[in-house]
Amino acid sequence: MSEIRESEVLDALSGVRDPELDEPITTLGFVSHVERDEGTVRLRLRLPTYFCSPNFAYIMAEDAKRALISLPRVERVEVVLEEFHVAQEISRGVERDEGFDRAMASFSDETTGEDLDAVRETFRKKAFVRRQEILCRTLLSRGTSPRELAHMRLGDVPPCPELEVYLERRRELGFDLSPSSPLLLSASGDPVPEEAVVEHLRKARLTRISLESNGALCSDLLQARYGRKEKSSA
Amino acid sequence: MYEKDGEKYFVVDGHVHFWDGSPQNWRNVHGQQFIECFHDYQTALSPEEYKWPIEEFYKYSEERILHDLFEVGYDDKAIFQPTYLTDFYKNGFNTTEQDGVLAEKYPDRFIVNGAFDPRDGEEGLRELERLAERYNLKGVKLYTAEWKGRSKGWSLKDDWAKRYLEKCVELGIKNIHVHKGPTIRPLNRDAFDVADVDDVASEFTDLNFIVEHVGLPRLEDFCWIGTQEPNVYGGLAVAIPFIHTRPRYFAQIIGELLYWLGEDRITFGSDYAIWQPKWLIEEFVDFQIPEDMQGEYGTLTPEIKKKILGLNLAGLYGIEVPEELKLKGAHSGTGPVGSDAEPVAP
Numbered sequence: 001m002s003e004i005r006e007s008e009v010l011d012a013l014s015g016v017r018d019p020e021l022d023e024p025i026t027t028l029g030f031v032s033h034v035e036r037d038e039g040t041v042r043l044r045l046r047l048p049t050y051f052c053s054p055n056f057a058y059i060m061a062e063d064a065k066r067a068l069i070s071l072p073r074v075e076r077v078e079v080v081l082e083e084f085h086v087a088q089e090i091s092r093g094v095e096r097d098e099g100f101d102r103a104m105a106s107f108s109d110e111t112t113g114e115d116l117d118a119v120r121e122t123f124r125k126k127a128f129v130r131r132q133e134i135l136c137r138t139l140l141s142r143g144t145s146p147r148e149l150a151h152m153r154l155g156d157v158p159p160c161p162e163l164e165v166y167l168e169r170r171r172e173l174g175f176d177l178s179p180s181s182p183l184l185l186s187a188s189g190d191p192v193p194e195e196a197v198v199e200h201l202r203k204a205r206l207t208r209i210s211l212e213s214n215g216a217l218c219s220d221l222l223q224a225r226y227g228r229k230e231k232s233s234a
Numbered sequence: 235m236y237e238k239d240g241e242k243y244f245v246v247d248g249h250v251h252f253w254d255g256s257p258q259n260w261r262n263v264h265g266q267q268f269i270e271c272f273h274d275y276q277t278a279l280s281p282e283e284y285k286w287p288i289e290e291f292y293k294y295s296e297e298r299i300l301h302d303l304f305e306v307g308y309d310d311k312a313i314f315q316p317t318y319l320t321d322f323y324k325n326g327f328n329t330t331e332q333d334g335v336l337a338e339k340y341p342d343r344f345i346v347n348g349a350f351d352p353r354d355g356e357e358g359l360r361e362l363e364r365l366a367e368r369y370n371l372k373g374v375k376l377y378t379a380e381w382k383g384r385s386k387g388w389s390l391k392d393d394w395a396k397r398y399l400e401k402c403v404e405l406g407i408k409n410i411h412v413h414k415g416p417t418i419r420p421l422n423r424d425a426f427d428v429a430d431v432d433d434v435a436s437e438f439t440d441l442n443f444i445v446e447h448v449g450l451p452r453l454e455d456f457c458w459i460g461t462q463e464p465n466v467y468g469g470l471a472v473a474i475p476f477i478h479t480r481p482r483y484f485a486q487i488i489g490e491l492l493y494w495l496g497e498d499r500i501t502f503g504s505d506y507a508i509w510q511p512k513w514l515i516e517e518f519v520d521f522q523i524p525e526d527m528q529g530e531y532g533t534l535t536p537e538i539k540k541k542i543l544g545l546n547l548a549g550l551y552g553i554e555v556p557e558e559l560k561l562k563g564a565h566s567g568t569g570p571v572g573s574d575a576e577p578v579a580p
Contacts, residue, residue: 020451049271050267050268050270050271051267051271053418053426054418054421054425055421055422055423055424055425083267085267104422107386107421108384108385108418108421109384109385110385110386110387110420110421111420111422112422112423114422116422119423119424123424203454203458206454206457206458206490206494207454209453209454209483209486209487210450210451210452210453210454212483213453213483213487214450214451216483217278217450217472217476220279220479221278224274224275224278225274
């Protein structure tokens with residue numbers, strides 16, 4: 001039986017994002033170590049601070065496990081969080097596929113029984129809004145007017161990397177991807193009327209700035225915490 | 235007071251601490267990690283010459299805080315914001331009493347805020363009364379992420395929290411500083427959600443809610459609340475140090491705050507000893523929105539900077555501002571006004 005290749009593992013992990021920052025955990029430097037042993041992959045994640053929010057940490061750990069277990073030849077995945085206040089709870093919960101609420105039961109009584117579906121959805125929407133804003137910004141800088149944006153269809157957008165990522169985020173939310181569907185959609189998937197476009201983009205810009213400022217802070221903190229290494233050392 | 239290019243700035247530092255994060259005071263590993271996180275913030279976002287070794291950062295002297303804030307730091311007044319964290323620190327991390335020692339010794343320099351935890355019930359209400367009487371409280375600092383046994387936090391929406399806010403109204407405690415930063419509760423929702431501020435700001439219109447760290451990491455949610463609630467303010471601690479390492483991010487953050495909240499509802503805070511007011515104030519006064527971004531955000535005038543650095547908080551706390559440091563012929567920052575920034579296409 002052939003070995004699991006490191007490049008396969010990293011490829012799979014590059015599809016796992018920090019839900020809050022909308023960036024892959026591999027480029028954020030959160031993957032500190034990958035070990036392959038027969039059919040087992042052991043993964044160590046490190047986060048910018050000891051007190052990062054447990055729900056986001058759980059989402060990343062769970063998504064990483066799902067991405068790796070779907071690879072051929074991978075039979076078992078272990079995810080460990082380094083120097084983290086609920087590292088044990090999360091590792092054990094992901095190991096047993098318990099879901100966040102059960103994993104946290106020994107830590108506190110304060111989960112609400114909704115698990116993480118709502119929080120995942122909220123941050124998928126924010127990521128979608130951010131990517132839409134980045135695409136629109138590109139189009140505006142090339143001379144498209146806000147009024148033209150209001151009437152653009154997906155099929156009218158010239159191919160560019162920003163469009164690809166936008167479509168990917170749009171797909172995650174199950175919104176229409178056909179060339180005749182409107183380019184601009186609200187976070188809940190509704191078309192944006194022409195008179196609301198400027199306000200819509202203004203709010204979208206704020207969402208982008210918020211996410212990107214968090215990303216900047218996390219990256220600075222990670223560097224302060226672990227020193228020099230910018231990129232994942234995996 | 236800070237003077238530059240003929241302009242004089244009255245400085246109210248709205249967020250300072252006199253903490254004890256030393257190993258002797260750690261109750262457990264969380265106490266160690268908490269102070270180490272603070273130290274990472276300093277390391278990540280300070281100019282080289284303002285970074286302290288961790289041993290100095292654990293605990294610092296009265297001489298040092300006086301020197302950093304008032305002798306070299308330009309602060310005219312500094313407001314202590316306590317953070318108890320008694321599940322992490324044996325004597326608490328930074329309590330009203332700890333800060334109060336300095337506040338009582340140097341009443342012209344410091345204002346000390348109180349704190350409450352609604353999980354303390356009736357007894358906590360009496361304690362709040364006692365603190366209010368002893369320190370003549372004008373404000374409280376709330377840390378909703380504080381652990382207490384099995385509970386990992388609380389919400390401003392809780393019934394008991396509202397009873398405490400009613401008590402604040404009764405005691406004349408007008409300024410409610412809410413920390414929205416490293417936060418645990420509610421575990422499986424967005425742990426940094428600022429919606430609870432929205433809820434109580436609409437209900438308690440006599441109180442001012444100063445959201446510390448301008449809602450980072452929820453700047454957008456915070457700004458949207460700010461447009462709806464005139465009694466919501468943004469404290470710049472943690473956001474303002476971006477000015478040094480990432481000035482373009484800072485320009486965006488301050489530009490958005492000016493657009494959504496306006497210049498009368500943004501307040502300065504160094505978060506000392508994480509950061510020192512000296513360089514923050516110097517760099518802020520020198521700061522301008524980069525030219526290529528001015529189409530989106532306009533420019534920062536000395537008048538806007540004066541409000542943010544001190545006049546806005548002076549208004550909230552009733553601090554007397556020397557005549558020569560007031561704005562000429564204008565109101566001194568008590569109440570929202572619209573922003574001058576152009577509502578142009580992004």
